[in-house]
Amino acid sequence: MSELSLVIGNKNYSSWSLRPWLLLKHFDIDFKEIRVALYxxxxxxxxxxxxxSLKVPVLIQTSRVIWDSLAICEYISESHLSNRGWPKSADARAIARSVCAEMHSGFFALRNELPMNCRKQFLDFEPSAAALSEVQRIKAIWGECRERFGLDGEWLCGEFSIADCMFAPVVIRFHGYGIVLEGExxxxxxxxLSHPDVAIWIKEGxxxxxxxxxxxV
Ligand SMILES: N[C@@H](CCC(=O)N[C@@H](CS)C(=O)NCC(=O)O)C(=O)O
Structure with missing residues (x-):
């Protein structure tokens, strides 16, 4: 029996649940999925x-309970990955932590106006000025990360890391709401989107x- 359980919400909607779920899946860590339908x-x-907190996600390891997506990702990295959840280099690690914290504590217009919805594809969605400015900030983050760490690997900070998990639901939102991206x-x-585990999450959602x-919306 798996020693870890991850409590998640509806896959179609629960962007916070996707983050630690993807980290566990990407690194092949065995866990039991417990689903609580929201609302x-x-x-x-x-x-x-x-x-x-009466929210998902929650990670349970025997009698230990860890809640909140970023805390769970940190915990998994420390307890199961010898810290491989974060990039190896101190520079990349500092940026990865900063962009994860920025994602976790901000982008409220984007979250409100463009909620994750795996089954929807909007063709003529027009974000507000506030949401558009957050979209611009996210594009700047991705652009800077790829420019600085692109030589170390194909993910945001080089190797796949918690930063990619934190932004995966944003990628799904951009795709669903028709936010145009170019180049890198x-x-x-x-x-x-073609990460096998992200594809499974989207399909199941x-x-x-x-x-x-x-x-x-
Ligand atoms: N800061 C929390 C946010 C968690 C959160 O808001 N989860 C939503 C689902 S995505 C939830 O549980 N909503 C249920 C509710 O508010 O009743 C985290 O990062 O895990």
């Missing part, structure tokens, strides 16, 4: 069984039947 009459009661940024987004009205 149903039973959600509160079901989340209360696992999650001190387009190539990066395509790489993320799109196959879910629940509709969460507040997350629909």
């Amino acid at each position: 149903t009459p039973e959600t509160h009661e079901n989340l209360a069984k696992y999650s001190p 940024l387009k190539a990066y987004a395509e790489r993320v 799109a196959e879910e039947s629940e509709v969460i009205e507040i997350a629909e």
Whole structure:
């Protein structure tokens, strides 16, 4: 039996759940997936069984409970990867940590206006000025990371890292809402979308039947 369980929400909508799930999958770490459907009459009661914050994701390792996506990614990197969740070089590690923290604590317009929705493809979506300026900032982050660390590998900070997990749901959003990317940024987004585990998440999300009205645009 797997010693780790990851509690996640609906794959179609739960962008925070995708982040640690992808880290575990990419590094082939065995875990049990526990799914709690969000925004149903039973959600509160079901989340209360696992999650001190009443949110997903939550990682459970025997009696230890770790909640919040970034804390879970940090924990997995330390406990199961000898810190390989972060880039090797101190420079890349510093940037990876900074962009992950920026993602985790910001981009509210993007999150509100372009919620992750694996089954949707918008053709004429027009983000607000606030969301557009966040899109520009994300493009700048990706561009700078690829320029600085491109020689070390094909991911944001060279080798695949927590930074790619933190931005994977953003790639799905950009794809779904028709945000145009060019050159290296387009190539990066395509790489993320064709990551086998991301592709599985999107497929399974799109196959879910629940509709969460507040997350629909
Ligand atoms: N800061 C948290 C955010 C977690 C979060 O907002 N999760 C959403 C799903 S993506 C949730 O559990 N929503 C249920 C609710 O608010 O009732 C993290 O990084 O894990």
